[in-house]
Amino acid sequence: DAKTTQPPSMDCAEGRAANLPCNHSTISGNEYVYWYRQIHSQGPQYIIHGLKNNETNEMASLIITEDRKSSTLILPHATLRDTAVYYCIVKEAGNFNKFYFGSGTKLNVKP
Amino acid sequence: EAQVTQNPRYLITVTGKKLTVTCSQNMNHEYMSWYRQDPGLGLRQIYYSMNVEVTDKGDVPEGYKVSRKEKRNFPLILESPSPNQTSLYFCASSGPANYGYTFGSGTRLTVV
Numbered sequence: 603d604a605k606t607t608q609p610p611s612m613d614c615a616e617g618r619a620a621n622l623p624c625n626h627s628t629i630s631g632n633e634y635v636y637w638y639r640q641i642h643s644q645g646p647q648y649i650i651h652g653l654k655n656n657e658t659n660e661m662a663s664l665i666i667t668e669d670r671k672s673s674t675l676i677l678p679h680a681t682l683r684d685t686a687v688y689y690c691i692v693k694e695a696g697n698f699n700k701f702y703f704g705s706g707t708k709l710n711v712k713p
Numbered sequence: 714e715a716q717v718t719q720n721p722r723y724l725i726t727v728t729g730k731k732l733t734v735t736c737s738q739n740m741n742h743e744y745m746s747w748y749r750q751d752p753g754l755g756l757r758q759i760y761y762s763m764n765v766e767v768t769d770k771g772d773v774p775e776g777y778k779v780s781r782k783e784k785r786n787f788p789l790i791l792e793s794p795s796p797n798q799t800s801l802y803f804c805a806s807s808g809p810a811n812y813g814y815t816f817g818s819g820t821r822l823t824v825v
Contacts, residue, residue, distance in 0.1 A: 636813050645717075645803050645816030646756070693813070701746065701805075701814055703756040 606690045611708040620677040624690030627671040637675045639686040680711045715740045719817035734789045736804030744807040745787040749800040794824045
C-alpha cells in the first residue's frame with residue numbers, strides 16, 4: 603500500500619472551510635484514497651473515498667490531483683464538532699485485509 | 714441500524730486472568746478486524762479475518778487470539794493478559810464494496 607504524509611496538526615476557524623492535505627506520491631492505479639476521522643477516543647468514522655475523480659457527500663469533498671499524488675479533504679463549513687484526528691489512507695479497492703492508519707492530522711476548530 | 718457492537722465498553726482485570734472481548738456486526742460483512750490504540754502509537758492492527766474460518770495476523774498479534782466461527786462474530790481472546798495489553802481496542806468490519814471499515818465504539822481494557 604502506498605504511504606501517505608499528512609501535517610500533524612491544523613487550525614481552522616469555526617464556519618470557515620477546513621482544507622486537509624495528504625501526499626501519496628507512490629499511489630498505484632488501482633488504489634483508492636480513503637479519509638476517516640476519529641473524534642476523541644471514539645471509533646474511527648468513514649468520511650469519503652475516491653479513485654481519481656473529485657467526490658462530494660454530505661460530510662465533505664475530496665479533491666484528488668490529476669497525477670493522483672496528493673489529495674485534499676474539504677470540510678466546507680467547519681464546526682466545533684469537527685475537531686478530530688483525520689486520517690488519509692491509500693488502499694487497493696476491496697482489499698481490507700490490512701488497513702493502515704498513519705498519524706493523521708489533528709484538526710482544531712476554534713470559535 | 715447497521716453497526717459493529719463490542720462488549721464490554723470498559724474492563725479492568727488482573728494479570729493472567731483469561732478474558733474475551735466480543736464483537737458482532739449486523740451487516741453481513743466478510744472482513745473483520747481488531748485494532749488497538751495507544752498514545753503515541755496510533756491504531757495498530759492485531760488480527761483480521763477475510764471470512765468464516767479465515768484469519769491472519771496483523772502487526773501486533775502477540776498475546777492475542779481470535780476466532781471466526783460465524784460471519785457476524787469475531788471475538789478477541791487474551792489467554793493471559795499482561796499490563797502491556799492495557800489499551801483501547803476497536804473492532805471493525807467491511808463488506809466487499811469500497812467503503813472501508815465500520816468501527817465499533819471501542820473497549821477500554823486495563824490490566825493490573
